[in-house]
Amino acid sequence: MAVKKKTSAAAVPAVLSPRALGRATLERQLLLRRGAMSAKDAVAHLVGLQAQNTKPPYYQLLARLEGFDPAELAALMESREVVRIVTLRSTIHTHTADDALSLRPLVQAARDRELRMFRKRLVGVDLDRLRDIARAYLEEEPRTPKEVRETLLAKWPDADPQGLSLAARCVLPLVQVTPRGVWGKSGQVALTTAEHWLGRPSGPVPAPDATVLRYLGAFGPASVKDMQMWAGLTRLREVFERLRPQLVTFRDENGVELFDLPDAPRPDEDTPAPPRLLPEFDNVLLGHADRTRVIPPRFKGRNGVGNQTYGSVLVDGFLAALWRLDAGRGGAPTIVTVQGLRRLGAAERDAVTEEAVAMLRVMTPATTDGSGYDIRFAEFLDFG
Numbered sequence: 001m002a003v004k005k006k007t008s009a010a011a012v013p014a015v016l017s018p019r020a021l022g023r024a025t026l027e028r029q030l031l032l033r034r035g036a037m038s039a040k041d042a043v044a045h046l047v048g049l050q051a052q053n054t055k056p057p058y059y060q061l062l063a064r065l066e067g068f069d070p071a072e073l074a075a076l077m078e079s080r081e082v083v084r085i086v087t088l089r090s091t092i093h094t095h096t097a098d099d100a101l102s103l104r105p106l107v108q109a110a111r112d113r114e115l116r117m118f119r120k121r122l123v124g125v126d127l128d129r130l131r132d133i134a135r136a137y138l139e140e141e142p143r144t145p146k147e148v149r150e151t152l153l154a155k156w157p158d159a160d161p162q163g164l165s166l167a168a169r170c171v172l173p174l175v176q177v178t179p180r181g182v183w184g185k186s187g188q189v190a191l192t193t194a195e196h197w198l199g200r201p202s203g204p205v206p207a208p209d210a211t212v213l214r215y216l217g218a219f220g221p222a223s224v225k226d227m228q229m230w231a232g233l234t235r236l237r238e239v240f241e242r243l244r245p246q247l248v249t250f251r252d253e254n255g256v257e258l259f260d261l262p263d264a265p266r267p268d269e270d271t272p273a274p275p276r277l278l279p280e281f282d283n284v285l286l287g288h289a290d291r292t293r294v295i296p297p298r299f300k301g302r303n304g305v306g307n308q309t310y311g312s313v314l315v316d317g318f319l320a321a322l323w324r325l326d327a328g329r330g331g332a333p334t335i336v337t338v339q340g341l342r343r344l345g346a347a348e349r350d351a352v353t354e355e356a357v358a359m360l361r362v363m364t365p366a367t368t369d370g371s372g373y374d375i376r377f378a379e380f381l382d383f384g
Helices: 018-028 039-045 056-062 070-078 097-106 108-117 127-140 145-155 161-171 194-198 209-219 224-231 237-246 346-363 365-371
Strands: 082-086 092-096 174-176 191-193 248-252 257-260 276-278 311-315 318-326 334-340 373-378
Touching (some): 039 056, 092 097, 097 194, 174 194, 311 346, 318 346, 334 346
Parallel strands (some): 334 373
């Protein structure tokens, strides 16, 4: 069963195994069953999609939504209903416009902390003046990072160019404008402020309480440390304590206290979990300090090197393989290569193959309409 009852006092929180935690999170991440909701609602429910690269948000939604069409998210990008902006963990996320304007002020403390780390590279730089200059320049029209650096360097020629660029990103909520991030289109990074792009101001810094509840709804049950790791914030213990009367608590097998919404789904740990092909930087792999609910301890660090991660294959709810897609050119087939991190049984390979073919039908339809495709399994493969 998902919940193991302790035999001591009834007040002692139940213990949840990694498998039980994984099933709960996968259900909320729409990875046990694909959700019947719009792309915009899914982006809001998931509190954004990690988006260092432009394609992963589309693959994240494909793994989570019934009948997903990349054109739906592309249209939201072009209509400015969702945007690409640096928020959680100092990384680019795809957020709804509302979340971009509220989450960015919430994580400003993390941007301030990041800026302090580079302060020695900004000696003599007046950050208030930098903010005003950068805002005026970027709101005239979207600018590339290179243009921003050159403009600021003209004002502070002795400062570190990269430090100036980072300072602008930290003191202003900057979005990457389209066509960057639009499926089927290409474009270099060009920046403007969120307020200018969206045509409305950011609100005051919100209390974190509502975001904690949303996080638990999409990633719970979770510890305070899990939430802090996900958001890139510190000192959230007092927020959880304030919310404690509204929450239920559990323990993991190491005794760590976990918080959750009372009515949130916590499926039995034996609930079937179909294979899912996730892109690099998928939310579910990065949303906790303790990731053993989806990444077996023996595979820790195997799905990435430094800040780069590979496509991940979940089998029975856990990371079991890596994958990559090589688009066919000159009449060659498109190839999906799956590298098992453990030995995959015949039935598991068949299920992964079925999921990969379904992915190709949506993301590279020409391959299933005539140009051809191949699903390959490799015991050892250099993904470097």
